[in-house]
Amino acid sequence: MSIRVIIAGFKGRMGQSACQMVLSDPELELVAVLDPFETATEWQGIPVFNDKAALEGFEADVWVDFTTPAVAYENTRFALENGFAPVVGTTGFTSQEIEELKELSRSKNLGGLIAPNFALGAVLLMQFATQAAKYFPNVEIIELHHDKKKDAPSGTAIKTAELMAEVRESIQQGASDEEELIAGARGANFDGMRIHSVRLPGLVAHQEVIFGNQGEGLTLRHDSYDRSSFMTGVNLGIKEVVKRHELVYGLEHLL
Numbered sequence: 001m002s003i004r005v006i007i008a009g010f011k012g013r014m015g016q017s018a019c020q021m022v023l024s025d026p027e028l029e030l031v032a033v034l035d036p037f038e039t040a041t042e043w044q045g046i047p048v049f050n051d052k053a054a055l056e057g058f059e060a061d062v063w064v065d066f067t068t069p070a071v072a073y074e075n076t077r078f079a080l081e082n083g084f085a086p087v088v089g090t091t092g093f094t095s096q097e098i099e100e101l102k103e104l105s106r107s108k109n110l111g112g113l114i115a116p117n118f119a120l121g122a123v124l125l126m127q128f129a130t131q132a133a134k135y136f137p138n139v140e141i142i143e144l145h146h147d148k149k150k151d152a153p154s155g156t157a158i159k160t161a162e163l164m165a166e167v168r169e170s171i172q173q174g175a176s177d178e179e180e181l182i183a184g185a186r187g188a189n190f191d192g193m194r195i196h197s198v199r200l201p202g203l204v205a206h207q208e209v210i211f212g213n214q215g216e217g218l219t220l221r222h223d224s225y226d227r228s229s230f231m232t233g234v235n236l237g238i239k240e241v242v243k244r245h246e247l248v249y250g251l252e253h254l255l
C-alpha cells in the first residue's frame, strides 16, 4: 500500500519539487495539497485546501511542510495532533519548539522529521565539521542563499554551530579588543563562533565552514546547485517516519 502524502506550501519552490518527487514515486500517493491563497479547488486532480483545519479527520500518513517560518511550528503541531507524521523542511524553529514537538510526537506515538537540510552532502558537511571542531576551535561559517530566503542565519548554519558547540572548546574568537565599525561586520555570534549570511540572486543553498589554526587552515564546502538535491532526503524522510514513533531533528538520525 502506498504512503499517502499531504504537501503544505505546494506552490512554493520546494513545495513544487516535492510534488513532482511524490508524483513520480509509485510507492507514494499525493492525496492533498495546501496553500492559503490558491483559488483553484484542484491541482493535477488533487484536492487543494486553503485552511488546514479542513484537513482534520482526513485520511493521510505524512505531512510534508515547505511553507514559511511563521507557520511551520503551528503546522507541525497540527499534523501531529491529527495523526500525520510530519516531514518538515521549513526552517526557523527554536530549540524549545523542537523539544515541544518531540514530546508531542512521543505522546501521539508518531514518527516525524524536522530537517534543516535534506541534501545528503550537507548532512555529511555537518558531520565533518563536527569532527574538525574538536581540534580547530577557531571556526567561522559562511552560508549563502538565494535572495528570497526569509530567515537568517539558515537552519543549516545554526544546526552546524550547535553540533560543533557540543565538542568545541568554548572560546571567544577574534581580538579581545576588536571593534565593529559597521554593526554586524563580524556576523552573528553563536557561542563565540561567527556566522555570516550572504543573500544573492542566482544562488540556491551553499555553506562553507572555515577553520583556522596556527599556520594552517581547513575549508569545508557544500553546494546545492538546484532543488533536486533535497529530494532524495525528503523521499527517504517520508518512507522512514511512517516506521518510527518519535520526531527527530536532522536527517542524520534516519540514515
Ligand code: NAP
Binding pocket: 008, 009, 010, 011, 012, 013, 014, 015, 034, 035, 036, 037, 066, 067, 068, 069, 071, 088, 089, 090, 091, 092, 115, 116, 117, 118, 119, 149, 150, 205, 230
Ligand atoms: P517559497 O517558494 O516562498 O514557498 C513557500 C510557500 O509556502 C509559498 O508558496 C507560500 O505561499 C506558502 N505558504 C505560506 N503560508 C502558508 C501556509 N500557512 N500554509 C501553506 N502554505 C503556505 O519558499 P521555498 O524556497 O520553497 O522554501 C520554503 C521553506 O523551506 C523555507 O523555510 C526554506 O528555508 C526551507 N528550505 C528547506 C530546505 C531543506 O533542505 N530543509 C531546502 C530549501 C529550503 P505564498 O507565496 O502565497 O505566501
